Amino acid sequence: MPKPKVDYSLYLVTDSTPAVLKDPSKFFEIVRESLRGGVTLVQLREKTADTGEFIKTARKLHEITQEYNVPLLINDRVDVALAVGCEGVHIGQDDMELKTARQLLGDDKIIGMTVSSIDEALKACEDGADYLGIGTVYATPTKTNTKSIIGAAGVREILAAMDHAGYYEKVKTVCIGGLNKANIPRILYQSQHFGDKSWTLALDGVAVVSAIMSADDPKEASKELLELVNSWPKYR
Ligand code: TZP
Ligand code: MG
Secondary structure, three states: OOOOOOOOOEEEEOOOOOOOOOOHHHHHHHHHHHHHHOOOEEEEOOOOOOHHHHHHHHHHHHHHHHHOOOOEEEEOOHHHHHHHOOOEEEEOOOOOOHHHHHHHHOOOOEEEEEEOOHHHHHHHHHOOOOEEEEOOOOOEOOEOOOOOOOHHHHHHHHHHHHHHOOOOOOOEEEEEOOOOOOOHHHHHHHOOEEOOEEOOOOOOEEEEOHHHHOOOOHHHHHHHHHHHHHOOOOOO
């Protein structure tokens, strides 16, 4: 099966901890609503579940994402992705090496990696990442153990370095961290503009956790976020 073509525009990263998800019984319903609202990619991010529970949740979630033809990626756990047969994984700097994950998953699966510096970004590109999750853009209560808050300037620098090294066309990019409807237009703008200079480089999308998982109406929230992203001129 060839690697699915991925639309990175609005990427939902799940979180089932009480700080983000008020009512845990609503987990699947919230993801379904977000898909109905237009989420284009989903990552299951479970930091506390044991392996059996993680696989069960992933199987059920995959059934739902498949109904909407949206790829499901698994955070950290290549074994869970393989067990479930979903579309790929998202790994961080402290997880399995990207090259090893690629060996285990093969070329047809999607592999994304979190990066917060130019060096990390170029290494991930070199090692065969399909996309980079660039961040943490803004400080967020959802993830407090973040190495660095890089802001719009950090995102711009990474995009520019990827372009310089010849990876910009090949490796897709989203940014993550503290993003919501109020600041998404700003980060999309600022990652393309600096002073009176504008770049022909653009992110492929944005990734959010709480802006959807904690929303009163996740479908409406997703719709609104997708409209914001889609209203942004893309130069790719
Ligand atoms: N990686 C960097 S920040 C973050 C992750 C998983 C959490 C983002 O959560 P939110 O609620 O969208 O700020
Ligand atoms: Mg990780």
